Amino acid sequence: MTGLLAGKTVLITGIITDSSIAFHAAKVAQEQGAKVLITGIPERLRLIDRIAKRLPQEVPPAIGLDVTSEDDLAGLADKLRVLAPEGIDGVLHSIAFAPRSIMGPGAAAFLDGPAPDVSKAFEISAWSYASLARAVLPVMNGGGSLVGMDFDPRTAMPYYNWMGVAKAALESVNRYVAREVGAAKKIRSNLIAAGPIKTLAAKAIAGTATDDAKQLSQLDTYWDGASPIGWDADDPTVVAKSIVALLSDWLPGTTGSIIYVDGGASHNTWFPENFTGN
Numbered sequence: 001m002t003g004l005l006a007g008k009t010v011l012i013t014g015i016i017t018d019s020s021i022a023f024h025a026a027k028v029a030q031e032q033g034a035k036v037l038i039t040g041i042p043e044r045l046r047l048i049d050r051i052a053k054r055l056p057q058e059v060p061p062a063i064g065l066d067v068t069s070e071d072d073l074a075g076l077a078d079k080l081r082v083l084a085p086e087g088i089d090g091v092l093h094s095i096a097f098a099p100r101s102i103m104g105p106g107a108a109a110f111l112d113g114p115a116p117d118v119s120k121a122f123e124i125s126a127w128s129y130a131s132l133a134r135a136v137l138p139v140m141n142g143g144g145s146l147v148g149m150d151f152d153p154r155t156a157m158p159y160y161n162w163m164g165v166a167k168a169a170l171e172s173v174n175r176y177v178a179r180e181v182g183a184a185k186k187i188r189s190n191l192i193a194a195g196p197i198k199t200l201a202a203k204a205i206a207g208t209a210t211d212d213a214k215q216l217s218q219l220d221t222y223w224d225g226a227s228p229i230g231w232d233a234d235d236p237t238v239v240a241k242s243i244v245a246l247l248s249d250w251l252p253g254t255t256g257s258i259i260y261v262d263g264g265a266s267h268n269t270w271f272p273e274n275f276t277g278n
Contacts, residue, residue, distance in 0.1 A: 003033030004248040009084045011136065013039045013065065014094025014149070018054050021149060021197060022094040024240035030057045032244055034090075037083055039065035042072075067095055067128035073135040080139045087141040090247035093132050093148040096125040102162040113162050121162050126169035133177045133189070142185045147246045148174060150191040150258060152266045158219070171258060178256035188255040190246050194239045195223050195231050195262030227263025 010029050014022035015038055026036050036055070040048035042064035052059050063079050066072045080088055098121035100106060102113040129148050136146075151160070153168040171191060178189035196219055220233040232238070242261040245251065260266055 003031065004244055004250065005029055005090075006033030008033070008089040008247070009035040009037065009086060010090040010092065010247055011037045011039065011080065011088055012092045012094070013132070014092070015040065015048055015051060015062075016044070018051055019198065019236070020094070021194065021236050021239050021243075022092060023051065023055075024236040025092055025094070025243040026052075026059070027055055028237065028240040028244045029247065030055060032248070034244075034247075035084070037063070037080070037088075039063045039076075042066055067131060068123060073131055076135040077138045080136065084139070088136060088139050088144065089141050090145045090147070091132065091136050091140070092243060092247070093129050093146065095128055095132075096149070096163065096166070097121065098125065098161075098163040098166065104159050107159070107161055110161050118162050118165075121166045122169060125163065125166040126173050129170055129173050130177055133181055137181060137184060137187075140181075140185060140187055142187070143249070143252075144185070144187045145247045146177065146181065146187060146189040147243055148189075148191045150193040151196075152193045152260070152262065154266070174258070175256045182255055188246075188251070190251075190254060190256070191258045192239060192242055192246065193258050193260045193262060193266070195227070195265060196220055196233050197236045197239060198233050223263065223265045226265035226268045228268060229263050231263035231265060 012022050012026045014020060015026065017023065026038065029036050036059050038048065038052055038059055040062035045062050045064055048062045052062065060083050063076065064072065065076060099117040101108050101117045102121060133146055148170060150170060151167050153164045153171070157164055174189055174191050181187035181189055223231040223233065239261050242259060246259065
């Protein structure tokens with residue numbers, strides 16, 4: 001089989017539905033020749049396995065992984081050794097969470113965000129990138145690649161609130177992870193800062209109220225207008241292809257970096273009328 005990932009084994013986390021960026025990354029990875037393994041939140045494994053049946057090729061049952069569980073993290077390497085005795089060449093970390101109290105419609109004012117909820121967002125959305133790297137390092141092959149999912153946190157976006165701060169922390173975590181895994185096994189670690197994609201997570205941020213959904217649709221409109229090449233929030237394949245490129249051997253000198261896959265919008269300036277971003 002030929003392709004960017006021919007002969008490689010990659011671990012994909014974060015599949016929730018077939019609209020998930022992680023699902024499309026798994027799909028493109030298979031199309032590019034990879035053997036794909038997946039993880040899932042333990043209480044949703046049956047659902048995730050059903051979703052995975054929509055991939056081009058069959059994958060083994062999802063490995064239960066709660067990134068807040070030290071037992072799950074400690075046991076991950078052994079489970080991977082069984083499924084992939086050849087070792088792992090790449091990992092996609094597509095995991096993030098923030099309680100409703102600190103993100104999305106109805107959240108508390110930013111300054112009133114409850115400390116325990118902010119801590120949970122940091123633990124799952126930023127710290128877990130390092131904890132996952134630690135868990136998979138024993139079974140990763142030299143010269144492999146870790147990839148995490150980012151959303152440009154340099155501006156204060158409506159509704160994103162403390163998740164934006166968690167993403168800023170993730171960017172710092174990535175730099176330290178890159179230093180550690182690079183020294184250990186010459187493994188690369190990079191983030192993809194994607195533009196808005198209409199996933200389940202995006203819908204959770206938008207909420208169901210008409211005014212909230214309207215404001216979030218303004219973000220899609222802004223992104224498309226600000227992008228010199230346009231941006232389609234309904235097309236996760238654009239992001240998936242970039243993830244696969246980072247998982248491949250074709251960026252061998254890139255680590256500790258953030259790759260912007262957002263149509264260039266984050267580096268342009270254009271605002272639609274009444275856009276409410278800061």
